[in-house]
Amino acid sequence: MKKVFGLLTICLLFSNMGWAQEGRIPAKGFAVDSKEGHFHPYEFTRHAVGDNDVLIEILYAGICHSDLHSVWSEHGESRYPMVPGHEIVGRVIQTGNNVTKFKVGDYAGVGCMVNSCGHCASCEADMEQACEEGSVYTYGFPDRFHENEITMGGYSDRIVVSEDFVLKVSADADMKRVAPLLCAGITTWSPIHFSNVKKGDKVGVAGFGGLGHMAVQYAVQMGAEVTVFDITEEKRKDASRMGASRYVNVTNPKELKGLNNSLDFIISTIPADYSPLMYVNMLKKGGEMAIVGLPGNSNLNIASMAFVAPNRKVYGSFIGGIKETQEMLDYSIAHNIYPEVEIISANGKEIDKAYQNVLDGKVKFRYVIDMSTMNNK
Ligand code: NDP
Numbered sequence: 001m002k003k004v005f006g007l008l009t010i011c012l013l014f015s016n017m018g019w020a021q022e023g024r025i026p027a028k029g030f031a032v033d034s035k036e037g038h039f040h041p042y043e044f045t046r047h048a049v050g051d052n053d054v055l056i057e058i059l060y061a062g063i064c065h066s067d068l069h070s071v072w073s074e075h076g077e078s079r080y081p082m083v084p085g086h087e088i089v090g091r092v093i094q095t096g097n098n099v100t101k102f103k104v105g106d107y108a109g110v111g112c113m114v115n116s117c118g119h120c121a122s123c124e125a126d127m128e129q130a131c132e133e134g135s136v137y138t139y140g141f142p143d144r145f146h147e148n149e150i151t152m153g154g155y156s157d158r159i160v161v162s163e164d165f166v167l168k169v170s171a172d173a174d175m176k177r178v179a180p181l182l183c184a185g186i187t188t189w190s191p192i193h194f195s196n197v198k199k200g201d202k203v204g205v206a207g208f209g210g211l212g213h214m215a216v217q218y219a220v221q222m223g224a225e226v227t228v229f230d231i232t233e234e235k236r237k238d239a240s241r242m243g244a245s246r247y248v249n250v251t252n253p254k255e256l257k258g259l260n261n262s263l264d265f266i267i268s269t270i271p272a273d274y275s276p277l278m279y280v281n282m283l284k285k286g287g288e289m290a291i292v293g294l295p296g297n298s299n300l301n302i303a304s305m306a307f308v309a310p311n312r313k314v315y316g317s318f319i320g321g322i323k324e325t326q327e328m329l330d331y332s333i334a335h336n337i338y339p340e341v342e343i344i345s346a347n348g349k350e351i352d353k354a355y356q357n358v359l360d361g362k363v364k365f366r367y368v369i370d371m372s373t374m375n376n377k
């Protein structure tokens, strides 16, 4: 009996050592367990800090409308438990042996992706978001580089990411407002640049929320004349404060008059069911429309004659590559272009409430969770 007990102790000791040697990182955050679920404190572990990885203490995490779509399984069944969050800024607290880009104490950002193959044509072209073998998304996604463990996002105290997918954030940035740049910033910056928006262009921004208000700021900065489209009166003044020259409340048919064939470029960030045709018809001949909004459980219908004969280009755009994200971050910080944020504390009830407010159009313009206030630390 004594012998068996001794053997058991040794086995337990070894398995514990194995755990410790494996070096998994304990983490705490907020998860939901189902699409009807509420956010609750959640403890888990992250993969060990590999030679090319950095460990980041998360300071702030933004709440993107994509998080709502994912939590509520609006694009097919999501994986639970889920710790969302792909707008992350924090401080590096540990670096792997081969890391050269960061040192302990540096500020760092993480967006929607944490890995990709690194060698396909897309990755070689700095378009990791279109990796031919599939990008690894920041949460709710199997990480093939780490035994297919499901990734957990930024509503948490720390994260381990390969340095290639971590963005440098200059120490003089306004940290409270940096996180949303990692998704809302790059997702709007990228098509605005792809379509070569320039001074004097007439630009439409459909959906004036987290993404939309970044699009307005970038387009205004480039000298474009911006028209904002939304469904509320509440944001009319904000649009002109941000430099837009016109605000259209699309629920008022009178305000839509005279807009056909008038715009060079439109970005649609609308997250709910709508008809893109109305916007396509507003493009000049040869004009371009980028669709970035991802309405859940719905298909967008556009009549082909609306864009084929007038040679209008309608395309989708998905975040941006790491190099482009770094350019966007550096530019935004240097030009003082930030999201407008409402800071909430790291608490399940607060996050639940924030989700409802985003759905109800009651946020101006992005909720950011202050992870340092987490009381289950
Ligand atoms: P928000 O909820 O912050 O903003 C959406 C805005 O659209 C709100 O101002 C809302 O109005 C407005 N809106 C809703 N319905 C209409 C309508 N019919 N016409 C005009 N405006 C409307 O969402 P985000 O900006 O965070 O995200 C927008 C979308 O972009 C989401 O679907 C998200 O998943 C997607 N996304 C896509 C990415 C990509 O890479 N392509 C990356 C990140 C997000 P109000 O608030 O007044 O109700």
Ligand code: ZN
Pocket (backbone or CB within 6 Å): 064, 065, 066, 067, 086, 183, 184
């Ligand atoms: Zn997002």
